[in-house]
Amino acid sequence: MLLQNQIYIKGARQNNLKNITLHIPRDKLVVFTGVSGSGKSSLVFHTIYAEGRRRLMESLSAYERGSLRKTDEAEVDLIEGLSPAIAIEQKTVSRNPRSTVGTLTDIGSYLRLLFSRASRAVCPHCQREIPVNKKRTLIRQLMEYPEGTMLEIYSLDDVLIKTFIVQPQQHRSLEAIINTQLEAGEGFMKLGVKRDGMLTFDPELGCSDCGIVAHEAAAGAFSFNTPLGACPTCTGLGRHYYVDPDLVIPDKTKSIGGGAIQLIGWQCEQDKFAKNRKIFEALANRYHFDLFTPVEHLSEEALNAVLYGTDGERILIENPSIGGKPMNERFAGIINIVYERFNSYAKNELSEIKGEDKSVIREQLCPKCAGTRLKSQRLLYRINGQSIHDLSEMPIQELREFCQGLNRMGLSRQEEAVAEPIFREIAARLTFLIEIGLGYLSLSRPVTMLSGGESQRVRLTTQLNSGLMGMIYILDEPTVGLHSRDSGKLLRMLQRLRDLNNTILVIEHDEEFIAGADHIVEIGPGAGVQGGEVVAQGTVGQLKSSPLSLTGQYLSGARVIELPRRHRLQKMDVHSDHIRCLEIIGARENNLKNINVRIPLGCFVGITGVSGSGKSTLVNQVLVKNLRTRFERRASSLPADPNIRGIEWIEDVVYMNQQPIGRNSRSNPATYIGIFDYIRRLFAATAQAKAAKVKENSFSFNTAGGRCEVCSGLGVLVTEMQFMSDIEVVCEACKGQRFKEEILDIAYRGKNIAQVLEMSVAEAVDFFGDQHHIHHKLTLMNRLGMGYLILGQSAVTLSGGEAQRIKLVDELGGAKKGIGKLYILDEPTTGLHFADIQRLLNIFQELVAEGNTVLVIEHNLQLIKTLDYIIDLGPEGGNRGGQIVAAGTVEEVAAVEASYTGQYLRQILG
Structure with a gap:
């Protein structure tokens, strides 16, 4: 029976779900919580959303369905009470460099209309x-x-x-x-x-x-995505690429014949019968130089001919084919050839640049438009002295103030009449972005430079603007990257969306979000095969009183994330000569206000502050880039040239971000942390493998020999469709197992190689209990709460937080582990439940106890309260940030009134 006020789910078995039945109230804000890997995403995204999308597609015509990605039917007996669902996931929206905050929110379209009518x-x-x-x-x-x-x-x-x-x-x-x-x-x-x-x-x-x-001018004339408005030099990208001759020939003491040029195809010393070798010989004859003369001793004319060509002159080139006639050809020069080849790939802006080309390509602001992306004439149109580029570069907070100052713009009555409704619409959309904590962004910010949380919140504002009713909105941890000050704003915005008679389903671990929900569903009790059940549901009060709810125990205080017995230092110690510190002098990249920062070594240190305050700039753009330059001895320009002191106290820097561990389905946790080599070795050592003379490489789905050649080891066959999404079909030859039948017949302890790759980390810990190299890393993964992951799980299905923790396992589980290292992590609590945060903290404290330094960018107060030292940036985001608001121990920062972090720390410390 269909219930109008509920979503009824019966027999959900997707992934690890244990045939669950559930009633979810409609027109409410419902939070799904539970430990990592418990089955939250399986229920919300892979069951509710997938089924809603499938039904919506079935209601369309065959023609309309053709342009949409095919969705498999969810493993569930029955779902009733569904309405159209919109999923706002935590991922980068687009890799297209033309996509910006302005284009994503449609505010850019209103600005273009404004300039075409009232400038x-x-x-x-x-x-x-x-x-x-x-x-x-x-x-x-x-x-x-x-x-x-x-x-x-x-x-x-x-x-x-x-x-x-x-x-x-x-x-x-x-x-x-x-x-x-x-x-x-x-x-x-x-x-x-x-x-x-x-x-x-x-x-x-x-x-x-x-x-x-x-x-x-027409509105399109102010768009960098149309020929009418785009700069003709960079075609509206704002960046210019060029081939750096110093990278083509990095060592000029070498000769061309001795390997001065290492680009693939131009390695003269490797193949004396290749055409390019014959081109070099022809150039040497024409410009009178020896291929074994050091490049630094070549004449300017000869070097220019090698790099930039013969200026249209034909040269006689010996044919590399035996008996072939000599060729009389023009030579364009290595730099021009590489650049043309690069441009042929750059036409498809989503494609990867060939590695050998990318190594010599450098990027700079377009010399024609200086990064504005527009034709120079488009910048001559102004409103109150500001071009469309000027407005796009403003922080959103300032842009709204500009839009609200219509009466101060000196427009004519007619211009005001045209501009007023456009300004009103722009200001309303900007207000949503500000209320959601993104006032520090600018409309020109490329989408590729947004974090997963930022892109999710930007897309959320577009839904608020739509004013739709009766929808189901699904969000994946929208508080990621948000300071506690802004989490409340986001919560109130979702409640407004709910009040329009929409159902809001949110996967979340944030304490304030859980407390503000109308209804909570906790999935668990554990991860992977130990999860997949509804352990508790109801109000926050009901969860607190439930003995089965792990979340409720943390919310009620029955369980707590432990505070360290003592902090390792006091504030005055940081300025003492007895404490070793890493000191940054005069950091002024982006919005940093020429600040000096002291980071005590041998401690657990956090960089905190509201979104956009300069945390990532300080850590990623200043600290990491400079330390890597020094440790890797690379010759590159330093951002804003800050001085960094105390590097001699650091053995190495290990930076772990949330970028994927691989970009295709062949990458997986087992290959990334290096245990797959050991697993293949074990299979090759079995009596069956030796009898069949099967070597170690045959147990890899990445190389020919043992893999299924029908699907090339992918397990699926992909049919590319010109006007439809690609179609994937399980390979009939290997039934999706990736290997040939004779390889699958070989077993290690009763399991073949495909079955081992299908094991969870938790299962594999026991299975490989006596194999130290394998067992050690798997145990680390288990300790970090990743026991639910599958060894052969595609890297593209992992979240940013999971990828980061896998990188941590790879670092700590190998011979690379040392003492005196600086470990840097960006928001390591992403996607973690209270219980998972405690596991992560245990690892961090062990690292510091061994003599290392752990530096994190973080918003989660449960982690922040355990830090030895806090550097709080702000006070606001964007141009109003970039300063040190407070620095010291947890208690000292909590005492600083001007610090938003301090204000919330006072509450959590009681």
Whole structure:
């Protein structure tokens, strides 16, 4: 029976779900919680959302379904009470460099409309403000001159293009001339009236000194994604790529014949019969040099010919084929050839650049547009002195203030009437972004530079603007990357979305979010095969009183994340000569305000502050880049050139971000942490393998030999469709197991290689109990709460937090582990339940106890309260951040009134 006020789920068995039955109230904010890997995503995304999307697709026509990605049917007996569902996941929206916050939120479209309707122009010569004319108004005014008046039309560089005599019935001729010239001048032209032999300019039409006339531009002319508005040099990307000759020939003491050029295909010393070798020999003959002369001793003419070509001159090249005729060809030069090849890949902006090309390609701001992405003429249109690029570069907080100052812009009454509704719409959308804690972003920020949490919150604001009712919205940990100050704002925004009669389903671990939910569902009790059950549900009070709810025990205080017995130092110690510190002097990258930062070594240190305060800039752009430059001895420019002292106290720097551990389905946890080599060795050592003469490599699905050659070891066959999403079908030859039948017949302790890869980490810990190299790393994964992961699980299915913790296992589980290292992690608590955070903290404390330093960027107060030392940035985000608000122990930061982190620490410390 369909219940109007509930979503009814019966027999959900997706992944690790244990045939659960559940009633979820509609039109409520429902939080799903539980330890990592308990089955929350399996229920919310892979069951509820997947089934809702599948049903929606079935309601469409075959033609409409063709352009949508196919969704498999969820393993569930029955779901009732579904309505259209929108999933706002925590992932980067797009890898397209053209996608920005402005394009994603549609605010950029409103800005372009605004500039096409209510902007004024400035003269490109004298920078005086001039009116923007509509074409029909301009032609009408010109035709109103007395008959016989001579109009002279010039290009912007004062070349006379056409002379026109005003006469009746010549309207269309004048229109054709003006159309041509305005197109050539990208909306501008010079127009004068000849009177008594004198050239005069009408101030009502344009600049009274220069005679420049500006034409009203279409909205598309202000877009960097159209030929009409994009800079022709960078095609609207704002960045320019070039081949660096110093990277093509990094060591000029070597000769060309001795390996000075190591680009694939141009390694002259490796193949004496390749065509490129013959090209070098021909160049040597023509420009009189020896292939074994050091490059630094070559003449400028000879080196230019190698790098930049023969300037159209043909040279005689010996044919590398035996008996082949000599070739008389032009040579474009290595740099031009590599650049052209790079451009052929760059046309597809989502494709990977070939490794050998990428190694010599450098990136800089486009020299033509200086990073604005637009044609220079588009920046001559202004509103209150600001171009569209200027407004796009403003922090959203400042842009809203600009939009709300309509009466201070000096617009005419007509311009105000046009601009007011557009400004109102822009301000409303900006307000949503500010309320959700993203006021520090700018509209020009590329989507590729947003964190998963930021992109999720940006997409959430677009849903709020839509005003839809009766929907199901599904969110995956929306508080990731949010300071506690902003979590409350996000919660209130979701409650507003709920109040529009929408159902909000949120996977979340944040304490404030759980407390603010209308209904809570806890999945557990453990992870993987030990999870998949509904252990508790109801209000926060009901969870607290439930003896089965692990979450409730932490919320009620029955369980707590332990505080350290004592902090390792006091604030005054940091400024003592007896304490070893890493000191950053004058950090001023991005929004950092020339700050000096002291990081005590041998401690557990956290960088905190509101979103956009400068934490990632300080750690990633300043500290990590500079330390890597020094430890890897790379020659590269330093960001803002800050001084860093105390590097001599660090053995090495280990940076673990949340980037994927692999970009395709062949990458998995077993291969990344290095245990798959040992597993293959064990299989190769079995009596069956020796009898069949099967070697270690045959147990790899990445190499030919033992893998299934029908699917090349993928387990699926992919059919590329020109007008539809690619179709994946399980390989019939290997039944998705990736290996040949003869390889699958070989068993180690009763399991074949495919079955081992299907084991969970928790199962594998017991299975490989006597294999130290394997068991040690798997035990670390288990300790970090990742026992539910599958050894052969595709890397592309792992969350950012899971990828980061796998990197930590790889570091700690091998011979690389040392003393005196600096471990740097960006928000390591992402995706972690209270119980999982405690496991992670135990690892961190062990590292510090062994003499290492652990530095984290973090918002989670449960972790922050355990730090030895806090560096709190702020006070706000964007331009209003970048300063040190507080620095010291937890208690000392909690006592600083100006610190938002301190305010929330006071609450949690009681």
